Amino acid sequence: MPRFRRCRQRGCHSMVQYPNHYCSKHFEHEAEYLAERKKWARKHSEQYKNKERHYNHKYNTVTRNRNDNRSEQYKFYRSKQWVGLRQATLDRDHYLCQYCKVIGKLTPNSKTVDHIVPIAYDQSLRDVKDNLVTICRKCHRQKTQWEQHYYGTGQNMTKRNVPEIKDIRRITILMYQN
Known part of the structure; x- marks a missing residue:
């Protein structure tokens, strides 16, 4: 096209x-x-080659791999298994943001696949198809902020001992309440 x-x-x-x-x-x-x-x-x-090389080096070694757990997550997102899971999820959801769908809005061409329960919180759910959903950029930003608040995931945060929420409707309501 x-x-x-x-x-x-x-x-x-x-x-x-x-x-x-x-x-x-x-x-x-x-x-x-x-x-x-x-x-x-x-x-x-x-001039830009040197800056780009420095930025990529810092991003890949310091930011992404700040600890062993993050390093493992990064490797997972580069694996063939993830590529297959991601594509299967996009096909299943027809490239529509499932969080927008809950509030009655259709957001086509969403190409990001998100873990409902973040793998930073529960590593065992990283390759479970029922834990994957298509999400748009706006909802992804909102959900990431909500996850950091609720689960305590993110840089320099400590995980909280809270129950996992797997219902997209409930998460959407909680995301937009804050």
């Missing part, structure tokens, strides 16, 4: 098919824009 984006001309709201940046009305600016991008990329390539 072809992808589209807006024309880069200020004030123009026409849609342009990738890889173009300007609509047919403003296409004369395309070559100039591409030349500017190449010029900028050449000028900044060395």
Whole structure:
């Protein structure tokens, strides 16, 4: 399926098919824009390569692998098993956010798969299909905040001894109460 984006001309709201940046009305600016991008990329390539390399190193070794438990979780998300579970969940839920669905809203093209009970709280549920659900970005942010408050998961937090909640409806209500 072809992808589209807006024309880069200020004030123009026409849609342009990738890889173009300007609509047919403003296409004369395309070559100039591409030349500017190449010029900028050449000028900044060395400088950004070093910064990106440093950022990725720090993120992968310090942030993601801050302890053995987190390191194991990261490895799981890179496994073939997770790829299969994720795709099966997306297909089952038809790429619709299940938390939005509870409140009567359809959010299509949700591509994130979430653990209902976070694996940081209960590692044994990481590969259980009934513990996986499709979620949109907005709900994922909201649910992550709720999980940190309820379960005590997250960086520099201590796990709480609370009962696991596996009902999406109940979680949605609790998420939006806070």
